[in-house]
Each structure stands twice: as structure tokens, then as C-alpha cells.
Amino acid sequence: MTTLPTSSSATGTAVTAAPAAANQSVATPATTPTPQNLGYLQSIWLIAEREITTRAKQKSFRILTAVLVLAVVLSMVVIHLVAGEITSTTIATTNPTTSTVVEHAMTASEVDVTVSTVTDESAAKDKVTAGDLDALVVPAADGSLEVFVDTRIDPTVAAVLNGVAQQQALAVQVSNLGGDPAAVSAAVGTAHATVTPLGQPDDQDAGQLIAGMMVGILMAISIMLSAQYVAQGVVEEKTSRVVELLLSTVKPTQLMAGKVLGIGLLGLLQVALVVGAAAVTSHFTGVLDTSALQMGPLVAWALVWFIVGYAIFSLIIAALAALVSRQEEVGSVTMPVTVFMMIPYMVGISVLPQDPTNHFATVLSYVPGASSLLMPIRDSLGVVSVPQQLIALAIAIAVIPLLVWVAGRIYSNAVLRTGGRIKLKDAFAGS
Amino acid sequence: MTVLTLDSLTKSYGTRQALGGVSFxxxxxxxxxxxxxxxAGKTTTMRIILGVLASDSGTVSLDGHPITLDDRRHIGYMPEERGLYPKMHVGEQLEYLARLHGLTAPAARASAAQWAETLGVQARLDDEVQSLSLGNQQRVQLAAALVHNPSILVLDEPFSGLDPVAVDVMSGVLSERSAAGVPVIFSSHQLELVERLCHRVGIIKDGLMVAIGTINELRASEAPRFVVDCAVSEGAVSEGAVSDTAAPDTTGAPSWLAAVPNATLIGQDGSRCVVELPKEDDAEADGQALLNAALAAGPVREFAPARASLTDLYRHVVSSQEVSS
Structure with missing residues (x-):
């Protein structure tokens, strides 16, 4: 095969000979490796890998991750500090016996107080005014207690000290009457009102409520943002027309799967970082030590619910996004899904903390998609058992194959059709 | 060595028939x-070759067997709708596409760098595609089609929007690839380029191939034409009739042409004229008769078969189709 002989045209103008550049040998790579056949999953992974590296490099993604981690850590530290200031009261007495009595009384009343004994009363008073000591207790001979404070004292602590003073006054009177103060104390000490709860013990501690709110917000933010990112990516490929080049070497379903997988893995990493940071912070501050919350299972379940919820929402959103060709249209085409997500989110954040066993929220927490937003909150509040979560998980996982089929079909039919918005019905039918 | 065969491809968009049985x-x-x-159906045909579009009927085969997705990985494709990731760096993009076509990571990197250099965009490897000029984006697009060392090239309008230097580079690449045994199919409206580069040409009209062959084969279906520049000598004028000198003014045809009865004058510029002979006759003998007639009239400065350009052939084929249809 050689080039055609140059010919003169009918009008007599000679066709110019191929220019020098065209005749130069064009250097191709010295070694010309030929393409190997890629497996179905290999192609998906390559696409996922690109999504991961592209998104991980994005400033917005990094900033958001950092903000989420910082928000969780900071709020836990603040809670720890505030809680620490309230409970850790320091009291000193001038008498070791009084110290022991006060300490016992405080422990019995579940008030967290550190009690010490001082010998120098005036130095201790200086400490009180300086704020190093919350109160100085000086016992009098009649059993009454004189309490020196800077400005005021915690009412709970004051109540306990009153009790101590009354008991001591009682002991003094008993011994004056010739009785045995120790026997009286023992009798008084064992006498108490027995409280029997008649309703269900359903109140949540502060740790559970705060964790519930945080995990609810985190789930909504990370699932919604990751799914939105899938939508943007799908439309970006349509708008830039690169999709035609890609589909000349991979199947539409591979392209969709790779995109969903890549963005999902990065979203999972984001959630893992945030809940991991929360777990580490709670371990070191001990902020949740007094709570009924089990941090380990909560973190594990949060990750599971993210994966399932993201899979459901991102598949629906990928299919919907393929229907449009411009980024401006993404919002309107994915609107129904966004609205659907807002319902469990609002219920979870506003209703559940007030009413953890709310009937509507409980039912909604078994609906695929909604379960990912509600179950972690209910888990934090301690109102759902593991078998119940597993049932909701099974329901959610069961719809995923159906979604893969439907979304794959819509995406494949719509992704190469640029121009106006394609009707969902047409995309599904493939006409 | 690969043979690409298209057999009776048809495709309709709704009621409009885009392809009515394309084979080549x-x-x-x-x-x-x-x-x-x-x-006319060029882009539709190419999309069907790549499997981006499904044909209603007909087959695309490679070396006799129906083409598969794995085969398609060996095709270098430049879609009519140009497209790359706008925010991805040129180098990363080329590497990614090479890997997606089955190259290993190191091979993809080497190939991306090599093709960027060949196409003159090596300085832009670390720039985002969207920051490049349209001409450079076009070069990157071609690099994207070549980066996996394809064994078939399918390029839709590869020359549109290129500057003359880029056209030369692109032509060089196509020639070089074909010399390496790669079948190359490309569409273009720049018929001079097609004529210069292509071994064979297919003309498609309204979804039907109306002409396929080498340019010479296409010419063979045309009536032969000759360029003759004959300076009618003074002697010839004095020897001939007085009416001969007046003839060009009235009929436009030189007097000597009358000696060749089956010749038709197509165009004339001074003494230089283009003459068409009937295609059914013996072109060799007719041509000699024409030359003899001209020689008899005076010194012949130029005598050559006027090869129709592809533009002429194209116009003729397309317009004759319109007449017949």
C-alpha cells in the first residue's frame, strides 16, 4: 500500500504533495505494548480508582472531612470540660473525722466531690477566695457545720452538708440524753425510702442523646453528599461527552458501578474517620463512661448503615442524573430523592430525641433508605435490639439487586442521549 | 493484521432511516x-462499529468473526462529539484511558508521554484539559485515540478544527499507523486531504454507500477528460478556411476539435482546454485521436489526462444520485 499518485485536477491546479511532516516517520513508543483483555471487575475497579483519586484530591472533600472530624472531637471535648466543671467539686475540712463523714454522705448521695483535710484554716480560706477550693467546712462542737465559700455553693452539695450537720447535731443530742450515738446513726443510716418504678425505664442519658443527634447528622450529610457527588460525576461525563469514549471500551453498567463504588469507598472512609475520631475522643476523655452507650457497636453499625444507605440512594441518583445533560438540571431531577431523605432525617433529629419510641419513627426505620438514617439514631438511644437492626438491614439489602437492575437499565439507555431531559419512562423502556 | 468488515448495517431513529444497509x-x-x-450516516456507522450504538440489523466483524467488547478495546476511537474530563490533567487522562483499554500502569504512563510528545502537547501534561486551546484539546483527543496502541483506528472528523501544522502531524500519524498494518477509517469533509491520504474512499449518501473504491476506480466510472493546450499555428490558420479564425469567437471550440467528432469541450482558458470523451469508447484510441488532431492543428504545449479530483467525483456521484432518485 503506497500513497496515491499525485494527480492534477480538471482545473489544472496540482494537488500539493504531502508535506514533509507527513512523510517523516512518526515515532511511536519503542516498545508497543498491546492492550490486554480486562476482566469485568478489573474495569470497574479502574473506574472506581479514578473516582477515588479525583475526589480525594478535591479541596472541598478534604475540608468537609476535616470539619466533620473536628466538629465531633471538639463537641465531645467541650461536653467533657463542661461536665467536669459541674461535678468535680472540691471541699476541705479542718477535721479528719468530718472529712470521712462528708465523703461518705456525698458518695451515698451520688455527688462527685473530692474531700480533703487541712490544718491551716486561714490558708484554706485564701484558697476558697482564690477559687482553688469550692468550700471549706469547719465543724463546731454542737455538730453544726460552718461552710465558707467564695460566693455560693452547689445546692446539691449544700443539701448533703445540711444532712451531715443535722445528723451530727442529732448525735450530740443523743449522747447528751445518754443514748448511743453510733446505734442511732446505724439505724438512721439504714432507713431509706424505697423507690419502685411503675413505668418502663425509657429515659436516655445525655451521652445517648448527643450521640444520637451526631450520628443522625453524620449519616444524612455523608450519604447525601456522596450521592450528590455521584450525580455530578454522571452529568459531568455526559456534558463533557467523554462518556462516548469511555463506553467504546467499557459497558455502561461497569461505568456506573465503578463510579458508585469509588465514591462510596471514599464516603465510607470519611464516615470511618469521623466515628473513629469520636470513639478515640470518648476513650481519652471518658465523656461517655457514665453513659449507657456502647461506642464499639455503635461505630460498627454506623458504618454498615452508611454502606447500605449510600448504595440505595446513589444507585437511584445515578440513574436519575443520567436523564439530564447539564449540571443545573441535577437538582431538579434528583429532587424527589432529596425530599425522601429529608423525612427520616427530620424525624430522626427532631422527634426521636424527645420521643425515642415514637411509633412513626419506628415504622419508618424499617423502610429501605430511611433505615440508614434512623437506625443509627435509635441504636444510640438504646431503643432497638440487634435482631431488629438485622431485620431492617435484610430488608434494605434485599432491594439493592432490584435497584442495580433498574438503575443499570435506565442509566445505560439514557447516558448516551444528550440534549433535553429524557423521560424516566422512555429511559426505562429504552425507546 | 486485521480486516474490518461491515455487512448490511441498518439503523433507524424513530421513523427516520439513518442507515439503509451499509457494507464495506x-x-x-x-x-x-x-x-x-x-x-448521511458517517457518525452512525462509526458508532455502530464501536458498539456505542446498536444497529437494527447487519453485522460488524473482525477477521470474519463478529466483533466483541474485547476486540473493541483494540480500536482507537475519536468520537465526533469530542470529549475528555475537563478537570483532569492531560497526562493522567491519557494514562487512565490507556489503562481502561487494557495497558498496564507503567506501559500506560510511557505511552501517554510518548504520544503527547509526538503530538506536540508534552509541555501540557500537567495541565487541566480545560485550560488547553481547542486545537491542543484536539491533539490530546487524538492522543487519547492512539494511547493504547490500537490495532484499528476509527476517527470521526479527525481533521476538523486543526491548524495546518496539526493537520500535517495528524496525516503523518495516520500514514505511519497504516504503514504498520493498522486499518484506518476516518471521515472528513476535507476532500483534498482524503484524496491525498486514503487508499480507498467510500461515499455515503442518505444512509447508502453510493461509491466505494480507490480514487482511480472511482475515476474509471467517469468519462475520461483531457487537458490540451494547442497553439494553433499561423500557418495552419492561413492554410485553413477564413471561417476557422472566427470560429472560437462564435462557438468557443477550437477548430481542430472538429476532427474528433465524439469529443465534448468542457472548459477553455485561452488556448488551453478541457475535453471530455465518451466513457464507453476505447479511451486509449480516443485520446490518441484527440492528440493527433491537436498536433495537426499546431504545436501542442500540454496534453494530459485530466484526473478528476475527489471533489469532482464526489459532486458528480452525489448529484447523479439526486438525478436518479
């Missing part, structure tokens, strides 16, 4: 020019 073959090392007006 591209042989190893052959550059096949795909020519036709806008909407």
Missing part, C-alpha cells in the same frame, strides 16, 4: 476515507 471492508494497512454530507 477495510483491509490491513489501508486508510479508508469515509465521505458524505452532514447527516
Amino acid at each position: 471492508t477495510v483491509n490491513p494497512g489501508e486508510i479508508f476515507g469515509f465521505v458524505g454530507s452532514n447527516g
Whole structure:
């Protein structure tokens, strides 16, 4: 095969000979490796890998991750500090016996107080005014207690000290009457009102409520943002027309799967970082030590619910996004899904903390998609058992194959059709 | 060595028929020019070859077996709708596409760098595609089609929007690839380029191949034409009738042409004229008769078969189709 002989045209103008550049040998790579056949999953992974590296490099993604981690850590530290200031009261007495009595009384009343004994009363008073000591207790001979404070004292602590003073006054009177103060104390000490709860013990501690709110917000933010990112990516490929080049070497379903997988893995990493940071912070501050919350299972379940919820929402959103060709249209085409997500989110954040066993929220927490937003909150509040979560998980996982089929079909039919918005019905039918 | 065969491809968009049975073959090392007006079916045909679009009927086969997705990975494709990731760096993009076509990571990196250099965009490897000029984006697009060392090239309008230097580079690449045994099929409206580069040409009109062959084969279907520049000598004028000198003013035809009865004058510029002979006759003998008649009239400065350009052939084929249809 050689080039055609140059010919003169009918009008007599000679066709110019191929220019020098065209005749130069064009250097191709010295070694010309030929393409190997890629497996179905290999192609998906390559696409996922690109999504991961592209998104991980994005400033917005990094900033958001950092903000989420910082928000969780900071709020836990603040809670720890505030809680620490309230409970850790320091009291000193001038008498070791009084110290022991006060300490016992405080422990019995579940008030967290550190009690010490001082010998120098005036130095201790200086400490009180300086704020190093919350109160100085000086016992009098009649059993009454004189309490020196800077400005005021915690009412709970004051109540306990009153009790101590009354008991001591009682002991003094008993011994004056010739009785045995120790026997009286023992009798008084064992006498108490027995409280029997008649309703269900359903109140949540502060740790559970705060964790519930945080995990609810985190789930909504990370699932919604990751799914939105899938939508943007799908439309970006349509708008830039690169999709035609890609589909000349991979199947539409591979392209969709790779995109969903890549963005999902990065979203999972984001959630893992945030809940991991929360777990580490709670371990070191001990902020949740007094709570009924089990941090380990909560973190594990949060990750599971993210994966399932993201899979459901991102598949629906990928299919919907393929229907449009411009980024401006993404919002309107994915609107129904966004609205659907807002319902469990609002219920979870506003209703559940007030009413953890709310009937509507409980039912909604078994609906695929909604379960990912509600179950972690209910888990934090301690109102759902593991078998119940597993049932909701099974329901959610069961719809995923159906979604893969439907979304794959819509995406494949719509992704190469640029121009106006394609009707969902047409995309599904493939006409 | 790969042979690409298209057999009776049909495709309709709704009620509009885009392809009405397109068949042709591209042989190893052959550059096949795909020519036709806008909407004639070039892009549809190419999309079907790549499997981006499904045909209603007909087959695309490679070396005799129906083409598969794995085969398609060996095709270098430049879609009509240009497209790359706008925010991805040129180098990363080329590497990614090479890997997606089955190259290993190191091979993809080497190939991306090599093709960027060949196409003159090596300085832009670390720039985002969207920051490049349209001409450079076009070069990157071609690099994207070549980066996996394809064994078939399918390029839709590869020359549109290129500056003359880039056209030369692109032509060089196509020639070089075909010399390496790669079948190349490309569409273009720049018929001079097609004529210069292509071994064979296919003309498509309204979804039907109306002409396929080498340019010479296409010419053979045309009536032969000759360029004759004959300076009618003074002697010839004095020897001939007085009416001869007046003849060009009245009929436009030189007097000597009358000696060749089956010749038709197509055009004339001074003493230089283009003459058409009937295609059914013996072109060799007719040509000699024409030359003898001219020699008899005076010194012949130029005598050559006027090869129709592809533009002429294209116009003729397309317009004759319009007449017949």
C-alpha cells in the first residue's frame, strides 16, 4: 500500500504533495505494548480508582472531612470540660473525722466531690477566695457545720452538708440524753425510702442523646453528599461527552458501578474517620463512661448503615442524573430523592430525641433508605435490639439487586442521549 | 493484521432511516476515507462499529468473526462529539484511558508521554484539559485515540478544527499507523486531504454507500477528460478556411476539435482546454485521436489526462444520485 499518485485536477491546479511532516516517520513508543483483555471487575475497579483519586484530591472533600472530624472531637471535648466543671467539686475540712463523714454522705448521695483535710484554716480560706477550693467546712462542737465559700455553693452539695450537720447535731443530742450515738446513726443510716418504678425505664442519658443527634447528622450529610457527588460525576461525563469514549471500551453498567463504588469507598472512609475520631475522643476523655452507650457497636453499625444507605440512594441518583445533560438540571431531577431523605432525617433529629419510641419513627426505620438514617439514631438511644437492626438491614439489602437492575437499565439507555431531559419512562423502556 | 468488515448495517431513529444497509471492508494497512454530507450516516456507522450504538440489523466483524467488547478495546476511537474530563490533567487522562483499554500502569504512563510528545502537547501534561486551546484539546483527543496502541483506528472528523501544522502531524500519524498494518477509517469533509491520504474512499449518501473504491476506480466510472493546450499555428490558420479564425469567437471550440467528432469541450482558458470523451469508447484510441488532431492543428504545449479530483467525483456521484432518485 503506497500513497496515491499525485494527480492534477480538471482545473489544472496540482494537488500539493504531502508535506514533509507527513512523510517523516512518526515515532511511536519503542516498545508497543498491546492492550490486554480486562476482566469485568478489573474495569470497574479502574473506574472506581479514578473516582477515588479525583475526589480525594478535591479541596472541598478534604475540608468537609476535616470539619466533620473536628466538629465531633471538639463537641465531645467541650461536653467533657463542661461536665467536669459541674461535678468535680472540691471541699476541705479542718477535721479528719468530718472529712470521712462528708465523703461518705456525698458518695451515698451520688455527688462527685473530692474531700480533703487541712490544718491551716486561714490558708484554706485564701484558697476558697482564690477559687482553688469550692468550700471549706469547719465543724463546731454542737455538730453544726460552718461552710465558707467564695460566693455560693452547689445546692446539691449544700443539701448533703445540711444532712451531715443535722445528723451530727442529732448525735450530740443523743449522747447528751445518754443514748448511743453510733446505734442511732446505724439505724438512721439504714432507713431509706424505697423507690419502685411503675413505668418502663425509657429515659436516655445525655451521652445517648448527643450521640444520637451526631450520628443522625453524620449519616444524612455523608450519604447525601456522596450521592450528590455521584450525580455530578454522571452529568459531568455526559456534558463533557467523554462518556462516548469511555463506553467504546467499557459497558455502561461497569461505568456506573465503578463510579458508585469509588465514591462510596471514599464516603465510607470519611464516615470511618469521623466515628473513629469520636470513639478515640470518648476513650481519652471518658465523656461517655457514665453513659449507657456502647461506642464499639455503635461505630460498627454506623458504618454498615452508611454502606447500605449510600448504595440505595446513589444507585437511584445515578440513574436519575443520567436523564439530564447539564449540571443545573441535577437538582431538579434528583429532587424527589432529596425530599425522601429529608423525612427520616427530620424525624430522626427532631422527634426521636424527645420521643425515642415514637411509633412513626419506628415504622419508618424499617423502610429501605430511611433505615440508614434512623437506625443509627435509635441504636444510640438504646431503643432497638440487634435482631431488629438485622431485620431492617435484610430488608434494605434485599432491594439493592432490584435497584442495580433498574438503575443499570435506565442509566445505560439514557447516558448516551444528550440534549433535553429524557423521560424516566422512555429511559426505562429504552425507546 | 486485521480486516474490518461491515455487512448490511441498518439503523433507524424513530421513523427516520439513518442507515439503509451499509457494507464495506477495510483491509490491513489501508486508510479508508469515509465521505458524505452532514447527516448521511458517517457518525452512525462509526458508532455502530464501536458498539456505542446498536444497529437494527447487519453485522460488524473482525477477521470474519463478529466483533466483541474485547476486540473493541483494540480500536482507537475519536468520537465526533469530542470529549475528555475537563478537570483532569492531560497526562493522567491519557494514562487512565490507556489503562481502561487494557495497558498496564507503567506501559500506560510511557505511552501517554510518548504520544503527547509526538503530538506536540508534552509541555501540557500537567495541565487541566480545560485550560488547553481547542486545537491542543484536539491533539490530546487524538492522543487519547492512539494511547493504547490500537490495532484499528476509527476517527470521526479527525481533521476538523486543526491548524495546518496539526493537520500535517495528524496525516503523518495516520500514514505511519497504516504503514504498520493498522486499518484506518476516518471521515472528513476535507476532500483534498482524503484524496491525498486514503487508499480507498467510500461515499455515503442518505444512509447508502453510493461509491466505494480507490480514487482511480472511482475515476474509471467517469468519462475520461483531457487537458490540451494547442497553439494553433499561423500557418495552419492561413492554410485553413477564413471561417476557422472566427470560429472560437462564435462557438468557443477550437477548430481542430472538429476532427474528433465524439469529443465534448468542457472548459477553455485561452488556448488551453478541457475535453471530455465518451466513457464507453476505447479511451486509449480516443485520446490518441484527440492528440493527433491537436498536433495537426499546431504545436501542442500540454496534453494530459485530466484526473478528476475527489471533489469532482464526489459532486458528480452525489448529484447523479439526486438525478436518479
